[in-house]
Amino acid sequence: xxxxxxxxxxxxxxxxxxxxxxxxxxxxxxxxxxxxxxxxxxxxxxxxxxxxxxxxxxxxxxxxxxxxxxxxxxxxxxxxxxxxxxxxxxxxxxxxxxxxxxxxxxxxxxxxxxxxxxxxxxxxxxxxxxxxxxxxxxxxxxxxxxxxxxxxxxxxxxxxxxxxxxxxxxxxxxxxxxxxxxxxxxxxxxxxxxxxxxxxxxxxxxxxxxxxxxxxxxxxxxxxxxxxxxxxxxxxxxxxxxxxxxxxxxxxxxxxxxxxxxxxxxxxxxxxxxxxxxxxxxxxxxxxxxxxxxxxxxxxxxxxxxxxxxxxxxxxxxxxxxxxxxxxxxxxxxxxxxxxxxxxxxxxxxxxxxxxxxxxxxxxxxxxxxxxxxxxxxxxxxxxx
Numbered sequence: 001x002x003x004x005x006x007x008x009x010x011x012x013x014x015x016x017x018x019x020x021x022x023x024x025x026x027x028x029x030x031x032x033x034x035x036x037x038x039x040x041x042x043x044x045x046x047x048x049x050x051x052x053x054x055x056x057x058x059x060x061x062x063x064x065x066x067x068x069x070x071x072x073x074x075x076x077x078x079x080x081x082x083x084x085x086x087x088x089x090x091x092x093x094x095x096x097x098x099x100x101x102x103x104x105x106x107x108x109x110x111x112x113x114x115x116x117x118x119x120x121x122x123x124x125x126x127x128x129x130x131x132x133x134x135x136x137x138x139x140x141x142x143x144x145x146x147x148x149x150x151x152x153x154x155x156x157x158x159x160x161x162x163x164x165x166x167x168x169x170x171x172x173x174x175x176x177x178x179x180x181x182x183x184x185x186x187x188x189x190x191x192x193x194x195x196x197x198x199x200x201x202x203x204x205x206x207x208x209x210x211x212x213x214x215x216x217x218x219x220x221x222x223x224x225x226x227x228x229x230x231x232x233x234x235x236x237x238x239x240x241x242x243x244x245x246x247x248x249x250x251x252x253x254x255x256x257x258x259x260x261x262x263x264x265x266x267x268x269x270x271x272x273x274x275x276x277x278x279x280x281x282x283x284x285x286x287x288x289x290x291x292x293x294x295x296x297x298x299x300x301x302x303x304x305x306x307x308x309x310x311x312x313x314x315x316x317x318x319x320x321x322x323x324x325x326x327x328x329x330x331x332x333x334x335x336x337x338x339x340x341x342x343x344x345x346x347x348x349x350x351x352x353x354x355x356x357x358x359x360x361x362x363x364x365x366x367x368x369x370x371x372x373x374x375x376x377x378x379x380x381x382x383x384x385x
Contacts, residue, residue, distance in 0.1 A: 031124060032117040033148040035365065039117050041124040042143035042151050045106040049137040066213055072134045077238040077301045084123070085111040087366045090232040091154050092223035102224030107143065107151050111366040153364040155229050155310045160353040160363065163305040163322050166207040172259040172282045173201050201259060203252045203285055206292065209326035210346040219324045228311045232321060235304040235366060241296040249293040256286035284340045306353070308363055322348040 033040040051057060076086055087109040094102040110127065112120040124142065131140045143151065223230050259282045307313060307321055329347040353359050361367065 030145055031142045032121050033145040034117060035152075037113075038365070039112045039115065039120040040148050040152070040366070041110050041112075041120055041145075042148050043108040043124075043128065043131060043140045044143050044151075046139045046141050048139070054137060062213060066211070068134050072130065073236070073301075074299060075130060077236060077299050080238050080240045080300070082237060082239055083112055083114050085113075085235060085237045085366050087111070087233055087235045089151065089234075090220070090223070091151070091229065092220065092226070092231070093229045094224055094227060104220050104224060108140070109148075109151060109366050152366065154231055157308045157310065157355050157360055157363065159307075159309040159312050160355040160359060161307045161313065161318055162351045162353055163307075163325055164349045164351055165209060166347050166349050168205055168207075169202050170205045170281075170285060171202050172256065172285070173278065175277065175281065201255075203255055203289070205285055205288065205344060207329070207347055208288075208292075208345050209348070210331055212324060212327055214324075216324055219320050222317050222320055226309075226313070226317070228309060230307065230309045230313060233304070233306045233308065233363065235302075235306075237302040239300050239302050241293075241300050246293065246297070249289055249296075253286050253289045253293065256282045256289065260286070281340055284344060287341075288344060304362075306363060308355075318350055322350060 031041055051061065054061075076084075089107045089109060091105040091107065092102060093105075108127075108131075110120070110124060112123065115123075128140065128142060131138070223232070260279050305321075305325060307318060326348055327346045329345070330342050331346055
């Protein structure tokens, strides 16, 4: 589908479309696709058992469903096996008939590097059993290798945008909002800070997403209401925290602790130096840093959330995607008695991306951010979760 301002079509060359592993000299499996020395398998959601059949309401199902989601993701990333990339994709297409609804297809893509087609086929069998065990009310089927290419590149991509976590430099001697953190990861940009004395009272804060825990009905309805198809991709790559990142976070925690102690000063009749709100801010940032450090030591993954389409997607729909991913800063309801804690979590950044290589290639090849040479380096702190 082509609009008036659609621009050039960005597809990979025809000779780069890949082949099934079964077509190679080494006999493979019909559910594994080989592309450029990488192997792919996929699962498609066929149907969902209705709540009325289960005799449950959504409120009854929600607590257990959230736990099962967490357990499923843990099973994917706990092994810290970076040879695999997992991509959950929602593919929405409008209906050609004005009186009927469009369709939304949910697929789970898996990319394997440095393994054989047989290894990925065995891995996909385990994933199939895991999906059945964790989500009994959902029926998934394995996608034939010949159909996987249509999931990787469902349409010509002319529009690409991403949802990323906010991050900023936060000074400990003021409540003013810090500058946006410009570099990728935790360390990028810090070493180039011009005044070394300023760093002692400044830390990098990554605002964690706050789960929404609500049905995606509004988002899915808005997606199929578009006059053109749209894809929502959530990619995860198991990884582990780097030694340099671990040391950096430890130093950030120590900076907050030192500021809290020094700001107390010596006891005197002048209490202006106590600054209880600033000390509470430092203590809260220290708690977030410790939570991030210990969380990454246990389980870490590189995460990318992207929206792709053949034409521009309206800004309100992009914002609706962000609202489905995380609560706003402060949350829908107060989670803590500490108001600072509430406003240092939630919210998101909506980042426009170039729909050309290598970003396009990363989308259609299920590649993580580490494979994106020359990528938009605006807010890479969202890469780890």
